[in-house]
Amino acid sequence: MNPKKIEELAFRVVGDMGSAFTMALGYIGDRLGIFKAMAGAGPVSSVELARKTGLNERYVREWLRAMVAAEYIDYDEQSGRYVMTDEQAFVLANEDSPMFVGGSFHFTTPSIWNVPKIMDAFRNGGGISYSEIGEEIPLAIERFFRPGYLHFLAKDWLGAVPGLIPRLEKGALVADVGCGCGQSTVAMGRAFPNSKVVGIDYDHRSVERAKKLAAVNGLSNVEFIRGPAHDLPRDPRFDLITSFDCIHDMVNPRGTLRIIWEALADDGVYVWSEPNASHNAHENKNPVGKAFHSISPLHCMTVSLAHNGEGLGTVIGEEGARELAREAGFSHFEKLPIPNPFNQFFALRR
Ligand SMILES: C[S@@+](CC[C@H](N)C(=O)[O-])C[C@H]1O[C@@H](n2cnc3c(N)ncnc32)[C@H](O)[C@@H]1O
The missing domain is CATH 1.10.10.10 (Winged helix-like DNA-binding domain superfamily/Winged helix DNA-binding domain)
Incomplete structure (x- = not known):
């Protein structure tokens, strides 16, 4: 030794x-x-x-x-x-700073409160559904991601897709899948008043908060659907579909990606974010990788396994995303050149 x-x-x-x-x-x-x-x-x-x-x-x-x-x-x-x-x-x-970390505190401790239930799942399988993961969790997730949506989404992230900003400025139809409490949906609605932005999420607490957020911001070009991603309208189809940090949480991520493919206009773009890590755990030996991997069984994997879902886990990496995209039918997959320590962003086309 x-x-x-x-x-x-x-x-x-x-x-x-x-x-x-x-x-x-x-x-x-x-x-x-x-x-x-x-x-x-x-x-x-x-x-x-x-x-x-x-x-x-x-x-x-x-x-x-x-x-x-x-x-x-x-x-x-x-x-x-x-x-x-x-x-x-x-x-x-x-709370409004781009570097605000209150959401990290807010997410971590209530997640750890679930450890006894997670130990049961280790023994017996299953998981904890999102509706039972804890009252504070959707709010914590909202606060965790909000700085990014507030400061970087409309300009830097969407700006990394050539030609997208002028299209949104002119007026486009946008869907935000797994929109949670609507911070990303509202950020897009506010930045692009000529576009219509539809947020969809199956968590009713989150959607209620999202509706209030849109109302407080006085936005009439933003609306929310409370339901699974499968309820995403397909007619007319969307110019832009986004999903931020939610595909890997889903019970049926492959099915959702196929719906997104169906709902996307022929010349539309799907912008998809996932945690910024490799699909190989041994390549993630850094503080951020360590956080993602430990969050996975305590949150992302378990909310999916609770419903007999696929349980992809927090870290699918670019390789996992590419494979899922190919299977859903997307012909074009590109990793966007966005420097971000926490997320990687992909642009997909039909
Ligand atoms: C980690 S949260 C991310 C929320 C939001 N995108 C954000 O960045 O704040 C994952 C979200 O996906 C939603 N979700 C999971 N599976 C879903 C499905 N099949 N259809 C719609 N929403 C779903 C959950 O309700 C939750 O709000």
Whole structure:
């Protein structure tokens, strides 16, 4: 046995233990509004922060100390106060920032609450359906992906498909499959007022939120269908169909891709995003790959297996997507040149 390898692995596991507990405390800071209370507040003591948030001072103090050790916030030794820098606030407290990570805290801890049920599934098969995965999960997913839709979707992601932006500006028919709480649908509707955007998702809680979001934004060119992707209208066919981070979750991803093929206009384009990783786990030994692979049995694979689905898992990679696209009948498959650490994007044509 190599003692160095033993030591490295043991340290890595202890580091992961720190990360897991830090995520739990991050969840508390996010949900109880502690991060937001610190943003722009300057140096604060635990007493002041507890008063401001209405929380117990002893818990707040211990939380602050953990956040300092995690390097999420700073500590000023001279004054004995805690401070959130502008950069830290940009990442931890500003919901509209492109780098906001509140959705990561929000998604991770409630996902881990399902571990006893997942252990049952390890023993007996099956899974946890999306409607039972936890009340917070759709909201967490919304917050996790929202920064990308808000800042990059309309310009950078769709802009990577030659000729697509002028077509959308002129007025096109768009479908957003597996639209969740509608952040991507609304972002497209807002950016392209001459286009009509139809979001479709089978989770009624998500679709209710999506409808409210469109209403708050005063959009009359966005509508939502509550139902499976199979309900996607085929007449008239769509100029653009999108699906963001949802095909791999589906019970019948191959069937959905075939429906998308049927619903796409002859000269239309299907823009499809999947987690940015290789289909080979041994090529994903990095923090992002590690996150995707561990999310898979705790969420993506299990929501599909709950309904006897295909259970593709979170990480299908470009290779998996290509194979699925070929089987669905798409003649053209291209990986778009979009630099993004979390997602890879494909453009498909009939
Ligand atoms: C990981 S979430 C992504 C949601 C959204 N695209 C986003 O980026 O926020 C996956 C979504 O796919 C939806 N979904 C899964 N299978 C579906 C199906 N067969 N038809 C419609 N929606 C489906 C789920 O309800 C869920 O909202």
